[in-house]
Amino acid sequence: MKLSIIGTGYVGLVTGTCFAEMGNSVICVDIDKNKIEKLKNGIIPIYEPGLSEMVERNYQKGTLNFTTDIKEALEKSDIVFIAVGTPQGEDGSADLQYVLAVAKDIGRHMNHPVIVVDKSTVPVGTADKVRETIKKELDKRVENKEITPGEYEDLLQFDVVSNPEFLKEGDAIADFMKPDRVVIGADNHKSMGVLKELYAPFTRNHERFIGMDIKSAEMTKYAANAMLATKISFMNEIARICEAVGADVNKVRVGIGSDSRIGYSFIYPGCGYGGSCFPKDVKALEKIALDNGVKPKIIRAVEEVNKEQKLILSQKVINRFGEDLSDKVFAVWGLSFKPETDDMREAPSITIINELTKRGAKIKAYDPKAMEEAKNFYLKDNKNIEYTENKYDTLNKADAMLLITEWKEFRSPDFYEIKKRLKNPIIFDGRNQYNKDKLEELGFEYHQIGVGS
Template sequence: MRIVMIGTGYVGLVSGACFADFGHTVTCVDKDQSKIDALLNGEIPIFEPGLDELVANNVAAGRLSFTLDIAEVLPEADAVFIAVGTPTRRGDGHADLSYVYAAAEEMAPLLRDGAVVVDKSTVPVGTGDEVEKIIAKTAPDLKFSVASNPEFLREGAAIDDFAKPDRIVVGVNDDHAKEVMEAIYRPLTSNGALLIVMNRRAAELTKYAANAFLATKISFINEMADLCEKVGADVRDVAHGIGTDSRIGSRFLMPGPGYGGSCFPKDTLALLKTAEQFDAQQAIVEAVVKSNDDRKAAMGGKVIDALSGDAAGKTVAVLGLTFKADTDDMRDSPSIDIVRALTAAGATVRAYDPEGMEQAQKIDGLGADAITYCEDAYSAMEGADGLVIITEWKPFRALDLAKVKDLMAAPVMVDLRNLYSRKDVEANGFTYVAVGR
């Protein structure tokens, strides 16, 4: 199949490279000259393990290419995937669909009869209907279809998720779109992958429902962690006790500083706005959003409490800035609230993250004028009165605790990811503060 991917961000680039690896001919299109130039030079603009090699292999094989010129490639496409950003719209919480609609308008006069336009971006219910109207208005005689194909990729494990999906969700309103989508995914379904076909609106809602449910699990175990601290229980035992129930499952039951990233924060808000529009209250999701906002706001206070309640004039080493490990994504990361709280309380922050420091410096309150960025974890700890682990990067899981103690002015560790054993840390002379323990 000949596929055009509009957008070379996280979803577009990963999906395009994976489709090419299946044997399809894929062209990724973007309006950002610097992105296309970088990709043409073999440079990957995002960090995702294994993506650089996957892109290089498929470019070399002639199956994957990049261009700024949509008119050059669109007329031959069997399927055109829209994989542009849908950030939270400033001011009202709705998903900003301007990039999706602009892509639909631009492609309309260039599509060939029989082309299938696929919303890969995360979009609210009814977006496919609007895309269909936009294209039909510009090209009233064109025979085309619009499908929904939401992505379920975890940052840091996206390639594996694409190649070995739990399920593939496809939303179509006609048989032609169904046949094309089945052909695109045949390399996976022939190996046993589950393809779930439904109508377009159901597929659009499935993406939001999935992310809202996972966000609910995270917020639930975080609140249980707070209760565990009050009653003298260990949240890890509670999570194991409920996670072994097949009706609940163990995934997303790891307590921490709150969820962030490109999906959960904006998608829960967008779902609430959709529900408001259709007068269908989502009280659980509303509570989840509030719980997570409160969680992230409280984490700075947790660190300050560990510093005897006063951070003024103290130095805090921060390990991990990205919202999770194995990504450079800083969007809505809990570290933003924590660092801002610490600096507002008068602390000096020395931070290290394996991949996220360049992105972090673009964020208000996390610039190089506000905090010090260090070359490795140990240099961040030099002279520190406290150490806080925010992100669960592998290099932070086996620190030389004796060396850490020697480097720090005061041996205080706040482990917001429960990476360490209290016994081991305290045996090295530390004050140890964890989550839900």
């Protein structure tokens, strides 16, 4: 099939590349000329395992191309995916300006009927807005005599469908190539059939294609992310209670996760969730509810708990060393919001580091992939941070070590080396990754999340 993907961010680039991998002809479009030139030269703007090799392979084969010319892309496409950003607005809602800007461009330049697919995470009712926006542009073209009434009637056969994404950063290629579900919202049976055919190579081993109406599909994305965020915040709240009563949340997690109705996924206590999806989507869903006369008590609490949880690890440090940290140095392992990505958006490390440095602390930080993002964007104004080439160099003469992101290379470190380099053998573990008994045997002072004294 012939596809255009408008937007070469995380979702757009992964989507376009995976469709190209299955033999489709894909054109990825972006207004950023610099980004498009880099993509043509094999320079990928994001870190995602396996993506760089797949982009290069399909670009060389000619199944994947990049352009800034949306008109050219539309001429060569039968299906157009909108995969631009929907940043959070000041009121918490999803900002649709980029989605609707693409819809305008589609209306201005389409020269044959296309299926327009909302891939961006958008509020319920967005498909209607996209359809109205495209039609308005077609109306203008008739008024300006750019197209004839007959051509207008033909172009009006375009359709808009919803296809929310469920990609996990760090495992996006596997998620797309072997999805646990493909959700399509469409009111037109023909469009539903085309999308089912497009996704057939990804769902051959098991029927994972779920068709529904458009508004339900739009809602499914928000509901899924809010549910996962709820599990995380629930477990973090349980962790706080465990600390207060003297219980061990790690044992509680095993005890409840063995129940198949609950399961082990997303019940690991920690220092809060981050990323581009959960924080934004939870807030957007809250706004959707309020706009429609529903008080979202649970959803609101999920975000409140998460905000507080991001302060837990820094508070443990402050409780141990005092409010004045001007003579202290702390080693930080992990900056990205989760492993296997360089994404720093809403990362707990930002809150933790800022809380410590505003009290005078110096930070030595290491992350396998996210240090450039931290330096240039999210922590660029914080002058109390030094970035090191490897995890052990952060430890030199530091007063304690903080584990924030659970990268694989942090799982089985040399604890003798850690102890030798630290000024004090103290570890604050924001992901409950290590064995408490073992560390205490080695002479460490070990602080976890949700473990009472």
